[in-house]
Amino acid sequence: MRIDVLTVLPGLFDCFLKEGVIGKAISSGKVEVKVHNIRDFTTDKHRVVDDVPYGGGPGMVLKPEPIFRAYDELTKEGEKPYVLLTEPWGEKFNQEMAVELSKKPRLMIICGRYEGVDERVKSLVDREVSIGDYVLTGGELPAMVIMDAVLRLIPGVLGNLESLRADSFSDRGLLGYPNYTRPAEFRGMKVPEVLLSGHHKKIESWRKEQSLRKTLERRPEIIENLKRKGLLTKEELE
Numbered sequence: 001m002r003i004d005v006l007t008v009l010p011g012l013f014d015c016f017l018k019e020g021v022i023g024k025a026i027s028s029g030k031v032e033v034k035v036h037n038i039r040d041f042t043t044d045k046h047r048v049v050d051d052v053p054y055g056g057g058p059g060m061v062l063k064p065e066p067i068f069r070a071y072d073e074l075t076k077e078g079e080k081p082y083v084l085l086t087e088p089w090g091e092k093f094n095q096e097m098a099v100e101l102s103k104k105p106r107l108m109i110i111c112g113r114y115e116g117v118d119e120r121v122k123s124l125v126d127r128e129v130s131i132g133d134y135v136l137t138g139g140e141l142p143a144m145v146i147m148d149a150v151l152r153l154i155p156g157v158l159g160n161l162e163s164l165r166a167d168s169f170s171d172r173g174l175l176g177y178p179n180y181t182r183p184a185e186f187r188g189m190k191v192p193e194v195l196l197s198g199h200h201k202k203i204e205s206w207r208k209e210q211s212l213r214k215t216l217e218r219r220p221e222i223i224e225n226l227k228r229k230g231l232l233t234k235e236e237l238e
């Protein structure tokens with residue numbers, strides 16, 4: 001998969017693209033991510049990317065020309081990308097969308113800043129996406145959240161251990177089970193006996209029960225949704 005990111009703050013992506021699972025996936029060539037500075041697609045001496053909003057109002061708006069120039073330049077060859085625009089009021093991003101996007105051969109993510117992008121930019125966009133009902137200062141963090149959730153789904157990106165963990169639980173949106181490591185007792189708090197038993201079947205069913213219980217308590221709508229889709233097994237429903 002290739003992802004092109006358009007942003008006026010390319011430096012925000014430096015650590016994200018160098019470290020961890022995503023950094024390894026890029027350095028190993030499993031995925032390709034290119035970050036482009038919208039300023040590099042301006043033609044004036046001052047490399048202006050924003051301007052005051054028509055009709056007045058606070059803040060600045062990202063101009064359409066540099067973004068269109070970037071799009072034209074980056075789509076001259078190869079497959080046309082599926083274009084995302086991060087927006088405060090976009091469609092809510094979720095695991096289902098992450099799975100759908102992970103199947104696209106090429107994505108482009110336009111990250112806005114200031115008060116947003118000129119409305120005409122949306123003629124390039126396939127999906128306006130928000131990562132949640134809270135207000136951030138710009139579209140770069142949402143772009144990193146989306147890339148993280150999508151790229152981990154690309155075959156080969158997760159290591160063996162992690163891919164075992166990425167079972168039907170997390171990918172069904174169920175909450176995770178409790179994790180413990182040494183010591184077996186710490187400040188009077190003991191690790192559940194079952195986890196010390198070495199009985200893999202019992203451990204697996206304990207973890208499944210913990211995950212379902214936590215999901216039912218904290219996010220009952222996820223359980224209802226899975227029930228409706230027939231994605232819970234008979235024993236999971238018991």
Ligand SMILES: N#Cc1c(N)n[nH]c1-c1ccc2c(Cl)cn(Cc3cccnc3)c2c1
Nearest residue numbers: 088112113116130131135136137138139142
């Ligand atoms: N995704 C997402 C998301 C989220 N969940 N919160 N905020 C954002 C987000 C995404 C894109 C932009 C752009 Cl472009 C400018 N801003 C700042 C802003 C915030 C509120 C009103 N006007 C501008 C963005 C915020």
